[in-house]
Amino acid sequence: MTSIHTGSNNNIVELDMSELIRPIPPVLDMNKVNSMMETMTGKTPPASCGLTSEDLEAGELPPVDVLTFKKSGKPYYFAFGGCHRLRAHDEAGRKKVRCKLVNCSPNTLRLYLGASANKFLDSD
Template identity: 40%
Template sequence: MSSIQTHNLQRITEIPLSQIRRPIMPVLDTQKIDAMVSTMNGIPMASKTCSLESAQSMDGKLPPIDVMVVRHNDENYYFAFGGCHRFQAYDRQAKDKDDSNYLVRCKLIPATERQLKMYVGGSIDNMFN
């Protein structure tokens, strides 16, 4: 599974869950999240959007999340706008393992503050606090 933005990006980077900002509130299907967590735990499970065969082929790993990386004051800031269910599955795993540095598989998309502003509008001033 790959998005149109990252289908040509082959490199997968692991970023601590705590460093990824999610500025837009997701709408979630808990059954889909349950299936992803089960798959991550080595028990593949189908959902509305993933067949059992596809889940079995993942070998316990979810597809990477597309993450924009914006450089601000010599520091990297990570923003995710998609992958809501995967992000929540990672979050649940982190809480279950009590791991504040839990790593998320990501494909990084370099972006500028101006590009980020297209997603968050006037609230960009609050994105780097």
């Protein structure tokens, strides 16, 4: 299963959880998080999630879509979704998460964050 926005994007990397900026507080269904944690241990994903074991490598979840841009050579990574996958990784004690990087412009970031984007975009 892939995002309609990033279906053809294969720019998948592992990032440290601490590198992700998550500007929107998550609202979580812990049953979903627990199910994802079971999938991470190799259990077959439940039919309700729309994935099959053929869609994933054993013990993996789909990558989280992450917007990224560089400022003064430093990359910034913004996760606006994937909150259940990120929490499952956190609960399982995994420090790294697979992310599908989507390059964005400052204007795109402003669409997501409004005036809050200024703290990332203003000159040093």
